Amino acid sequence: MTNQLLSLFKKKDFSILFLGQFISKMGSAINTIGLSLCVLKFDNPVLGMGTLSLLLTIPWIIFGPIAGVFADRYSKKQTIIVCDIIRGLLSLALFFTQDIVLFYLIVFLMTIFDVIFSPAISGFLPFVVDKDELESANSIYSGSGQLAYLIGPAIGGILVASFGVTMVFVVNAISYILSGISELFIVSNGYIKKGKDEKISAFLEMRQGFIYAKKHTTIVFIILFFAAASAVFGGFPILCSNYIVNELGASDQVYGIFMSIKSIGSMIGAFLLPKALNRIKELPMMILGTGIYGGLFILFSAWRWIPYSVVIYFSIGFIVSFINVSYGIFLQKNVDKEYIGRVFSLDMSLSNFTMVTSIVFVTFTGNFLGTQNLMIMYAVAIIFISLIGLLIMKKLKLNDIDKISS
Numbered sequence: 001m002t003n004q005l006l007s008l009f010k011k012k013d014f015s016i017l018f019l020g021q022f023i024s025k026m027g028s029a030i031n032t033i034g035l036s037l038c039v040l041k042f043d044n045p046v047l048g049m050g051t052l053s054l055l056l057t058i059p060w061i062i063f064g065p066i067a068g069v070f071a072d073r074y075s076k077k078q079t080i081i082v083c084d085i086i087r088g089l090l091s092l093a094l095f096f097t098q099d100i101v102l103f104y105l106i107v108f109l110m111t112i113f114d115v116i117f118s119p120a121i122s123g124f125l126p127f128v129v130d131k132d133e134l135e136s137a138n139s140i141y142s143g144s145g146q147l148a149y150l151i152g153p154a155i156g157g158i159l160v161a162s163f164g165v166t167m168v169f170v171v172n173a174i175s176y177i178l179s180g181i182s183e184l185f186i187v188s189n190g191y192i193k194k195g196k197d198e199k200i201s202a203f204l205e206m207r208q209g210f211i212y213a214k215k216h217t218t219i220v221f222i223i224l225f226f227a228a229a230s231a232v233f234g235g236f237p238i239l240c241s242n243y244i245v246n247e248l249g250a251s252d253q254v255y256g257i258f259m260s261i262k263s264i265g266s267m268i269g270a271f272l273l274p275k276a277l278n279r280i281k282e283l284p285m286m287i288l289g290t291g292i293y294g295g296l297f298i299l300f301s302a303w304r305w306i307p308y309s310v311v312i313y314f315s316i317g318f319i320v321s322f323i324n325v326s327y328g329i330f331l332q333k334n335v336d337k338e339y340i341g342r343v344f345s346l347d348m349s350l351s352n353f354t355m356v357t358s359i360v361f362v363t364f365t366g367n368f369l370g371t372q373n374l375m376i377m378y379a380v381a382i383i384f385i386s387l388i389g390l391l392i393m394k395k396l397k398l399n400d401i402d403k404i405s406s
Contacts, residue, residue: 007133008129008133008136008137011128011129012185012186012187013128013186013187013188014125014128014137016182016183016185016186017124017125017128017141017183017186018140018141018144019182020084020178020179020180020182020183021121021141021179022144022147022148023148023175023178023182024084024087024176024178024179024180025144025148025152026148026151026152026155026175027091027152027171027172027173027174027175027176027179028148028152028172028175029148029151029152029156029259029263030152030155030156030159030168030171030172031091031168031169031172032152032156032259033152033156033160033168033255033256034094034156034160034165034166034168034169034172035107036049036052036241036255037160037165037252037255038103038165039051039052047363049237049238049241049242049363050238050359050360050362050363050364051363052104052107053234053359053363054356054359054360054363055104055107055111056107057111057234057352057355057356058108058352058356059108059111059112059114059115060111060115060348060349060351060352061349061352061353063112063115063116064115064346064348064349064352065206065209065342065345065346065349066206066345067115067116067118067119067120067341067345068119068206068209068341068342068343068344068345068346069205069206069209069341069342069345070116070119070120070341071116071119071120071123071340071341071344071345072123072191072209072338072339072340072341072342073191073205074191075189075190075191076120076121076123076124076127076189076190076191077183077189077190079116079117079120080117080120080121080124080180081180081183082180083114083116083117084117084176084177084179085176085177085180086113087110087113087114087117087176088172088173088174088175088177088180089173089177090106090109090110090113091110091169091173091176092169092170092173093106094106094107094166095166095167095169095170095173115348118344118345118348119340119342119344119345119348120190120341122328122332122340122341122344123332123340123341123344124188124190125137125138125141125332126332126337126340127188127190127191127337128186128188128190131333134332134333135273135274135277135329136274138325138328138329138332139270139271139273139274139325140271147263147267148263151260152259152263155171156168156256156259159171160252160253160256161252161253205342206342208339208342209339209342209343209345209346210342210346212336212342212343213339213342213343213346217396217398218283218398219331219335219343221389221392221393221396222283222286222327222331222347223347223351224350225286225389226327226350227347227350227351227354228354228385228388228389229290229351229385229386230351230354230355230358231354231355231357232294232358232378232381232382232385233355233358233382234354234355234356234357234358234359234362235358235359235361235362235374235378236297236375236378238359238362238363239362239371239374239375239378240300240375241255242371243300243301243371243372243375244258244309247304247371247372248304248306248309250306254306257310258309258310258313261313261314261317262313262314262316262317262320263317264317265313265314265315265316265317265318265319265320266317266318266320266321267321268318269317269318269319269320269321269322269325270321270325273321273322273325273326277326277329282326282327282329282330282333283326283330283398284390284393285322285323285326286322286323286326286327286330287386287389287390287393288386288390289319289320289322289323289326290323290382290385290386290389291382291383291386291387291390292319293316293320293323293382294378294379294380294381294382294383294386295383296316296319296379297316297375297376297378297379297382298376298379298380300312300313300316300375301372301375301376301379331343331344331347358378362374
């Protein structure tokens with residue numbers, strides 16, 4: 001394992017990609033703290049968080065499918081560089097923004113470039129590492145992101161306490177721009193060049209991606225499972241933020257600690273995942289992890305005591321990394337490279353569509369039903385979805401995708 005890690009970092013493209021994304025993800029973690037604390041100070045924090053969540057989700061539905069085509073058609077390297085630079089400039093604009101409407105508009109625009117960025121970066125690793133290195137590469141890559149999300153909230157808490165909430169947007173802008181500059185030195189373009197006779201319309205490329213996914217029962221299952229799970233997942237960030245700040249009574253600094261603790265759990269989970277995958281394959285790992293995730297939220301809402309909540313939040317972060325990294329590894333290993341951007345974006349688009357329903361429901365019923373009651377209700381629902389998923393997986397005997405030549 002150690003030798004494989006060393007061999008990965010000897011690859012220039014992987015090392016630069018790792019470093020660039022570590023920098024930008026740390027900025028994103030700081031930015032998340034700033035955005036959340038801004039809206040949690042509104043008169044109606046549940047409505048504020050709900051509006052923010054919608055603006056962070058809707059662009060995935062609208063632009064997700066075309067972003068996948070973009071990622072497969074053009075250089076992934078150029079795409080991630082441009083997205084990082086533009087997100088940096090937009091984050092800087094947040095620092096100078098005092099109007100709430102303009103604040104939300106800039107957040108919406110940043111999310112559009114998040115959408116374009118995501119399938120490009122998700123599909124980049126298979127171009128810079130070998131197939132048998134994907135588990136270790138994803139583990140390191142995800143772990144670095146969680147390390148960034150560990151350091152980020154702590155820095156964000158210090159910045160907020162010392163300079164105010166808006167300073168985090170400046171730091172985030174710098175991190176994005178530095179990341180974009182570092183990615184200029186990546187050698188691989190991250191795409192398969194097509195001949196003139198293969199150049200077709202974006203709509204037809206989207207359709208080809210849909211047909212490709214439809215031919216594989218396991219891909220269809222994954223997309224539908226996460227779409228169903230996302231109908232519940234969408235509400236948890238709103239509920240958690242409100243629960244921690246307004247029901248546990250956590251200060252801005254303690255809120256940052258909660259985010260850091262979750263990231264520690266995710267980082268440890270990411271590094272332990274390759275060993276776990278020696279015993280359980282990626283697909284059952286995703287589904288079992290989703291059920292455990294729901295159980296942990298029942299425990300999280302059971303007792304209003306900060307030390308206890310911190311321990312459970314650590315465990316939530318741990319299991320989230322098992323779910324997300326298993327998902328990424330599975331698709332990267334099994335989907336043909338020329339379709340990987342479209343498959344990722346198709347899944348993200350549908351999942352975010354169902355996630356919006358959850359966000360809307362929580363936004364407009366949170367004050368009436370209560371944060372704790374909604375959290376328990378959602379946790380039970382996600383456990384039920386996980387059990388149904390396990391039964392379907394067992395009945396259809398799903399595990400690996402039978403690859404076909406494209």
